[in-house]
Amino acid sequence: MSEIKLLTTGQAARYCHVSQATIVNWIKRGKLKAYATPGGHHRILLSDFLAFLETYKMPMDSALRTQSRPRVLIAGDSPHATMLARTLQGGGRFDVALSSNGYEASAQVVRFGPDAVVLDMTGATLDCLALCRWLRASPEGEAISVLAVGDPEDEEAARTAGADAYLPSAAVADRLEAKLEALLESERNRGKG
CATH class of the missing domain: 1.10.1660.10 (Multidrug-efflux Transporter Regulator; Chain: A; Domain 2)
Known part of the structure; x- marks a missing residue:
């Protein structure tokens, strides 16, 4: 956390x-x-x-x-994950880290302390659903917001695994920053209430 x-x-x-x-x-x-x-x-x-x-x-x-910049961990091993990280870094509103495997991602959760994790499910060999379940089950990850990015058919599985929000990969270029900000704001409001 x-x-x-x-x-x-x-x-x-x-x-x-x-x-x-x-x-x-x-x-x-x-x-x-x-x-x-x-x-x-x-x-x-x-x-x-x-x-x-x-x-x-x-x-x-x-x-x-x-x-005060929120910390975001991008978890994914495809070129798309690298593009997501560059998109967020280019905006300057987030501190960003990238991990390409489950072990590295779990270590980054502890070391980097992200406010949110973006699970890149597009063509990934990284088991994003297992990582999401681990986040929801572990004390280190239970308070972290999780945004899954992938194909429309992946949404139900991502939400079942514990993702807080889902963004189709086709919309990611235009909506990633706004979706993350809304997710983090929602988490802040829930934490205060």
């Missing part, structure tokens, strides 16, 4: 060059999303802080932005 990046109100205040009381006021007024710890202190998800900065057109340094 990937590490959740959090900020304290003091860290957010230093970054914005305002007082801690101002940050708390923004939280109370609903301008900045945060949650309260059992001790009554506020914590802010880095992704929510970045959204706040963008909404209010506040400056954002590149180091802060890259810390």
Whole structure:
């Protein structure tokens, strides 16, 4: 499971060059999303802080932005998997890793800590369904979003194995980034609820 990046109100205040009381006021007024710890202190998800900065057109340094990029592991051994990785890397919105076999993919889940795994089922000899079942059964993978990509006839098997979403390979060029972002947003909302 990937590490959740959090900020304290003091860290957010230093970054914005305002007082801690101002940050708390923004939280109370609903301008900045945060949650309260059992001790009554506020914590802010880095992704929510970045959204706040963008909404209010506040400056954002590149180091802060890259810390918040979702991590995506592409699992597949076909040239199509390499194309998927390049597509996501080219957009600059995701940190991407590629693995071409089940052993490497399971090691990457632990080492890379992806937020999502894209299973490339197009012409793959990698057993994507077994990898998906392993993700759903293991503590390391249960919180990871899984997007399967393949031919339309593969969708039912992918969902039965535990994939959260499915994207036909014919639509991948136009919809991969948007589908991943929607899947990750849905997972964030489910985790907060």
